[in-house]
Amino acid sequence: MSATTTPVKKHNGPRESLFSRAGAMLVMAICTFYFLVPIWWLFVAATKDRADFTTSAPLWFADFNLIENIGNLAAYRDGVFFRWMLNSVLYAGAGAAIATLFATMMGYALAKYSFRGRETLFNVVLGGVLVPATALALPLFLVFSQVGATNTFWSVFLPSIVSPFGVYLARIYATSSVPDELVEAARIDGSGEVRTFFTVATRLMTPAMVTIFLFQFVTIWNNFFLxxxxxxxxxxxxxxxxxxxxxxxxxxxxxxRAYVIIGALLSIIPLIIAFLSLQRFWRSGLGTGAIK
Amino acid sequence: MANRIARAGGALVLVSALALSACSTGASTDGGTDAAACAPSDGPVTLSFTTWLPGMEDAVAIWNEANPDIQVEVQTGPNGNGGTYNNFFNQIEAGNAPDLGQIEYDALPNFRVQDGVVNIADCAGVLDAQDQFIDWTWSQVTFGEENAVYAVPQDTGPEGLFYRADLFENAGIAIPTTWAEFEEAAKAVRAEGGYITNFSQSDINAFAGLVWQADGQWFKNDGEAWDVTLDSPESIMVAEYWQNLIDQDLVAVLPPWTDEWNNGYNSGDVWSWVSAVWGANTITSGAPDTAGNWAVAQMPQWNEGESAAGNWGGSSTAVLKGSEHPYEAAQFALWLNTDPEALSSMNKTANIYPATKTGGDLPAFSEGLDFYGGQNIYDVFAAAGAEVNPNFTWGPTMTQTYTDVADGFSAAISGSGTLSEALTNGQQKTIDAMKAAAIAVNE
Known part of the structure; x- marks a missing residue:
């Protein structure tokens, strides 16, 4: 597999031996199995009633009670679970959308405008990538306490709309995918900077934006400590x-316990949807970068 | 007995002395100034109350209906060690803690030492409520101090012996009444192919309950500093007893609260469990195939003819530092934990077993349970609750102690070291942790 680093065109390159291809497939199969078993277990467990859960085999079905279990979950505490799902979609969806916009704007600005302190600014942002979100939770709590905004929607939402990693990605991507000539041409045609950004740059940067959105969506969805x-x-x-x-x-x-299991199963569905519906943008984006 | 109480009283004074630097102002409020602080507020107030008991809204709704001027808002979070205690400390630091919080007995000394809870002794009715609560719970919330009440007891976990009546009967094995008989019975059960019980390697508070029953102590406060006695003679005796059973392969060592563990009970491999009153629900849920075959007896005794009991679990309702309405908060806490309607509601939604002397008389506890062959198991637990030694003291760093001892216990289960060594190591680590937190320790 390491042979791909040489700049030979793919079809002309030496064919990998059957052995090494089989080996690669085996490794991938094991990894796939390893990743899917917990999800399979979760799905199977979510279809069982309480008695079957302890008594039947953990990786195969007993009586199929998935619908009833979902019904019970919806009934428990007036369906608060679905409110949590809605909250998560709101925190993660709106948060990731705004974070994507901000990160793209900043990345574009850092890539296309030269100004004093540009690299310093960029390095500060890069520093932000290194600080784990968990380490910031407590300081954020104290800050929000100062303004009396803990235990509000904003206390979780506002910290979610910044993505230092997104800025980094957007800058790299804008440098390589938005030609200076194009920006220049837009200026000559009388387009303002903001208009150029929204009508020209964002189109070219779509794959990067999708990546940022997905990363941020998952980060916010999984953010637990804050x-x-x-x-x-x-x-x-x-x-x-x-x-x-x-x-x-x-x-x-x-x-x-039954509610936790069925809830956990339902809670991964939005992530799966987000990935499936956005991954084609993502793939084309990575491919574009690779050919360059 | 009198001697012990006197010592506990001394301990109280020392706790104030141990408070961290930030506490110096708090310590002074322990005296007369609290009376002024505990006057009723003018006009209507809204109290916030953080608890992890599911369904607390139901009980609070009863109060809110009857007290339009003292409205309570329920807030929730994970169980104490799961994050809520940390949150409380953060919120106290930031000055926005809820007025009321749920705190387990084993965490209360930590809040006391860090000056996180308000002394509500001067609030009307609090001291008079002492007679309503089971004696040992009251000493848990007062630490034996004079004129001090740091929380209102909520629930308890008196222990008994859950056992498979059918299996013991079919095998012709008598239900053990002493720990010596328990070992003999364990051999007989092992000969039948089962295990008499499971030794939990990670429920250190359950082990503490066994030490508690044996009249042992893990912590003591002499007014100047803490004594840490995880390796007290009683504690080592209990550890060696279980080590012996483990060495002979007479008890299962399944990790608790797992499917494997549930299955051990559900399949009939494991025949009994020394557990708290709330364990009744755990078995019902975890071992559904064994319905009707269980019964409950008094836990085995160290000396024949005694009736000592241990306790596992239990919470209190505390007024947290920074509350602007300690009077109203205290009134609510008293009502919540003594009013039969409130207790019934909490029992219904969260299976709590009240800390009041008359709590066992609630209708919910007056009937036989089909799962337990029609036995009214709560009679056994009510009797046990009255026998719990009132002088057991928790330390100020229990989270750390639990972790360190559990590490040692797990190692002992897998054959490296013994339970006693785990306690001795836990002892040293606890002393180190307390020193690191600037808490005075006698070595």
Whole structure:
């Protein structure tokens, strides 16, 4: 596989031996199996009622009760679970959209305009990539406490709309995919800078934007620590926090376990949808970069 | 007994002395100034209350209906060690903690040492409520201090012996009443191909319950500093007893709260469980195939003819530092944990077993349960609750202690070291952790 680093065209290159292809397939098959088993277990477990859950084989179906389980979940505590799902979609969807816009604008600006302190600014942003979000949760809590905004929608939403990694990606991508001549041409034709950005640059940068959006969507969706620290009102919880809290109550209320499992299954569906519907942009983007 | 209480009283004074630097102002409010602080507020107030009991809204709705001027808002979070205690400390630091919070007994000393809870002794009715609560729960919330109440007891976990009545009967094995008989019974059960029980390697608070039953202590406060006695003679005796059972392969060592563990009970491989009253639901849920075959007896005794009991779990409702309405908060906490309607509601939604002396009389506890062959198991637990040693003291760093001892126990289960060594190591690590937190320790 390392042979691909030589700049030979693919079809002319030496064919890999059957052995090495089989080996690669085997490694991939094992990885796929390894990644899919937990999801398979989750799906199977979500179809079982409480008695079957402990008594039947963990990786195969007993009586199929998926619909009933979803019904029970919807009925438990007035369907608060679906409110959490909605919250997560809102935090992650709107947050990722705004984060994508900001990151793209900044990345484009850093790539296409030269100004004093450009590299310093970029390095500061890069530094932000290195700081884990978990480490920022507590300082953010104290800051939001100062303005009395903890336990609000904004306390989780506002920190989600910045993405240093997105800025980095957008700058790299804008440098290589938005030609200076094109921007120049737009200027000559009388287009303002903002208009150029929205009508020309964003089209060329779509693959990068999709990537940023997906990364940020997943990051926000999985962000657990920040909501854990910020939120106390059940109505504001994202689904990750809600399920975690339910799971921590299992020793008190054993039947909650079934809700945690079915809830966990439902909670990954939006992520799957986001990936499936956006991955074609993503793939074309990576491909474009590779050919260059 | 009197001697112990006197010592506990001394411990209280020391706790104030141990408070971190930030506490110096708090310590002074322990005295007379609290009376002024605990006057009723003018006009209507809204209290926030963070708890992880599911369905608390139902109980609170009853209160809100009857008290239009003191409205309570329920907020929630994960169980204490799962994040809510950390949140409380962060919120206290930031000055926006809820007025009321749920705190388990084993975490309360930590809040006391860090001055996170308000002394509500001067709030009307609080001291008078002492008689309503089971004695040991009251000493958990007062630490034996004079004129001090740091929380209102909510629920308890008196322990008993859950056992498979059918299996014991068919095998002709008598239900053990002492730990010596328990070992003999364990051999007989093993000969039948089962395990008498499972030794939990990670539920250190359950192990503490066993030490508690044996009249052992893990922590003590002499007014100046803490004594850490995880390796006290009673504690080592209990550890060696279980080590012996483990060495002889007489007990299962399944990791608790897993499917494997549920299945051990559900399949009849494991015959009994020394657990708290709330364990009744755990079995019902985890071992559905065994319905009707379980029963509950008093837990085995170290000395024949005694009736000592341990306790596993239990929470209190505390007024957190920074609350502007301690009077109203205290009134609500008292009502929540003594009013029969509120207790019934919490029992229904969260299976709590009340800390009041009359809590066992609730209708929910007066009936036999089909899962337990029609036995009214709550009679056993009510009797056990009255026998729990009132002087057991938790330390100020229990989260760390649990983790370190659990690491040692897991290692012992897999054959490296013993339970006693795990306690001795946990002892040293606890002392180190307390020193690191600037808490005075006697070595």
């Amino acid at each position: 909501p854990l620290i910020m939120l106390r009102d059940e109505k504001l919880f994202p689904v990750t926090l809600g399920l975690y809290i339910w799971n921590s109550q299992v020793s008190q209320i054993p039947e909650i």
